[in-house]
Amino acid sequence: MTETCDFLIIGGGSSGCIVAKRLAERTHGRIILLEAGKSDEGDPAATDLNRLDEQTADYDWGFRAATLPGRPAELGYARARLLGGCANHNDCAFIRPPDSDFDLWESLGATGWNAKALAPAYARILERVTVETAPCHPLSRAFLDAGRELGLPDVNFAREVRSGVGLFPLNARGSLRQSSSIAYLHPLDRLPPHLEVRTRSMAQRILCDGRQAVGAETDHGIILARRGVILACGAIQTPQLMMVSGFGPAAELRRHGIPVIADLPHLGQHLRDHVAAPVVWETRAPVAPWEICPFEATMMLSLDADAPAPDILFHFGLRVREKYGDDPRLGTSGPAVKASPNVTRARSEGEIRLSGPAMTDKPIISLNYFSDPYDLPLLLRAMRFTRRIGETAAMRAVTAAEVHPGPQVHSDDEWSAYIRSVCETVYHPCGTAAIGRVVSPDLGVMGIDGLHVVDASVFPSLITVNINSAVMMVAERAADLIAQS
Numbered sequence: 001m002t003e004t005c006d007f008l009i010i011g012g013g014s015s016g017c018i019v020a021k022r023l024a025e026r027t028h029g030r031i032i033l034l035e036a037g038k039s040d041e042g043d044p045a046a047t048d049l050n051r052l053d054e055q056t057a058d059y060d061w062g063f064r065a066a067t068l069p070g071r072p073a074e075l076g077y078a079r080a081r082l083l084g085g086c087a088n089h090n091d092c093a094f095i096r097p098p099d100s101d102f103d104l105w106e107s108l109g110a111t112g113w114n115a116k117a118l119a120p121a122y123a124r125i126l127e128r129v130t131v132e133t134a135p136c137h138p139l140s141r142a143f144l145d146a147g148r149e150l151g152l153p154d155v156n157f158a159r160e161v162r163s164g165v166g167l168f169p170l171n172a173r174g175s176l177r178q179s180s181s182i183a184y185l186h187p188l189d190r191l192p193p194h195l196e197v198r199t200r201s202m203a204q205r206i207l208c209d210g211r212q213a214v215g216a217e218t219d220h221g222i223i224l225a226r227r228g229v230i231l232a233c234g235a236i237q238t239p240q241l242m243m244v245s246g247f248g249p250a251a252e253l254r255r256h257g258i259p260v261i262a263d264l265p266h267l268g269q270h271l272r273d274h275v276a277a278p279v280v281w282e283t284r285a286p287v288a289p290w291e292i293c294p295f296e297a298t299m300m301l302s303l304d305a306d307a308p309a310p311d312i313l314f315h316f317g318l319r320v321r322e323k324y325g326d327d328p329r330l331g332t333s334g335p336a337v338k339a340s341p342n343v344t345r346a347r348s349e350g351e352i353r354l355s356g357p358a359m360t361d362k363p364i365i366s367l368n369y370f371s372d373p374y375d376l377p378l379l380l381r382a383m384r385f386t387r388r389i390g391e392t393a394a395m396r397a398v399t400a401a402e403v404h405p406g407p408q409v410h411s412d413d414e415w416s417a418y419i420r421s422v423c424e425t426v427y428h429p430c431g432t433a434a435i436g437r438v439v440s441p442d443l444g445v446m447g448i449d450g451l452h453v454v455d456a457s458v459f460p461s462l463i464t465v466n467i468n469s470a471v472m473m474v475a476e477r478a479a480d481l482i483a484q485s
């Protein structure tokens with residue numbers, strides 16, 4: 001079956017839903033939003049932040065990643081497979097990035113992507129998305145008090161990003177997620193007639209006529225797009241879809257017998273992610289249920305006084321054994337909490353490669369954590385600070401002992417070995433089709449007409465905070481740029 005639309009948007013996650021909605025407001029042609037997973041509408045496991053544990057394996061692509069060079073792919077690397085994407089799969093931490101992040105983007109070649117230019121995009125998001133904080137759990141309060149004992153000020157992170165303690169702003173109304181699908185598209189039966197959201201429909205290949213993208217082959221037939229194909233499959237699968245279609249590093253494509261349409265050596269390269277490592281404490285009493293989200297409290301640190309914004313961000317977890325990234329090395333015999341600092345602008349770069357020539361072949365994800373010498377010493381300093389958090393009166397009142405790494409770890413070498421053995425992700429991959437390297441500042445793929453990338457892949461550098469708010473800002477601006485093109 002072959003059908004035709006004006007815009008074909010591939011991937012119904014954080015970015016794809018926004019671009020679909022905004023293009024439908026600004027253009028009159030037929031738009032199809034294609035999502036490989038199922039719909040989230042009417043499914044509390046997807047829409048209720050506090051029911052994340054009810055999501056079964058088919059809500060996720062089941063990828064794995066290697067944390068360090070030479071390691072097997074030992075880390076579960078969650079990527080949502082449903083309408084709404086990873087924002088129906090995440091913990092809803094929602095902080096506006098500091099201006100310095102976007103000003104850095106512009107200095108890296110992303111002309112027009114500075115903080116001032118992006119401010120209207122954030123304002124438009126807040127017209128649709130409710131941002132609230134969760135009621136504070138007693139253990140989260142102990143963590144915040146610990147930060148205060150160590151001299152950190154209270155910060156309202158919904159207003160500013162600086163060193164201090166506070167609750168995470170959440171893109172949630174009560175426990176109802178405010179993902180892009182929920183905030184921009186629901187109810188699906190009231191969308192404008194020229195916008196069709198098609199779930200359980202996966203793009204297998206982008207189709208080109210010479211160097212012009214003309215549509216996609218899907219598992220239900222061919223869809224041709226008169227005005228453009230827009231990629232929003234996220235920072236792992238957008239480069240994968242491009243590579244299986246003939247775009248990317250030529251040698252990598254030839255290795256899998258894929259004819260090369262455009263040699264894009266940077267595609268799939270420069271993968272950035274927030275790397276973290278936890279300190280785990282057993283608690284004196286069972287962890288009481290939380291009301292909305294097991295990650296309510298945070299702390300930011302500026303360990304390097306010259307850094308443009310905090311260089312460490314904490315997640316304080318009331319749930320230690322997370323569903324994704326479960327790690328037997330961090331087991332505890334009793335109830336426990338953890339604090340995981342991450343390096344906010346980690347510089348190590350990983351890559352995405354193909355394991356085979358089809359979208360059904362899972363991509364090879366190499367994170368290459370600590371390949372840049374900036375990251376490990378900074379995380380090590382943050383881990384020492386984390387131990388001090390555990391030694392405060394506030395935390396001692398509620399915890400019985402530090403169980404990971406445990407009191408036997410003291411020297412830099414011991415801390416480094418621990419960090420390298422348990423390092424974990426905050427699930428923030430980005431940068432694999434970056435502005436200035438793979439796409440132009442108008443988000444068009446270099447050297448190809450009619451093909452845009454609008455998701456986390458286009459980040460020129462990692463940002464200081466959890467990345468979903470910035471993904472949504474990119475999508476708001478992308479819709480402006482594409483509608484005008």
Ligand SMILES: Cc1cc2nc3c(=O)[nH]c(=O)nc-3n(C[C@H](O)[C@H](O)[C@H](O)COP(=O)(O)OP(=O)(O)OC[C@H]3O[C@@H](n4cnc5c(N)ncnc54)[C@H](O)[C@@H]3O)c2cc1C
Nearest residue numbers: 011013014015036085086090092093203234455456466468
């Ligand atoms: C477990 C977890 C926790 C997180 N916690 C937070 C947090 O608290 N705060 C925060 O800011 N960020 C968080 N993030 C990150 C954030 O949610 C993502 O960065 C953001 O949602 C990415 O948006 P995206 O549009 O780039 O991709 P996604 O939202 O991943 O959307 C991509 C979509 O494309 C679909 N797709 C892929 N391939 C195809 C294909 N071939 N055909 C059709 N459809 C396809 C996928 O099914 C998916 O729905 C978390 C992520 C995870 C996984």
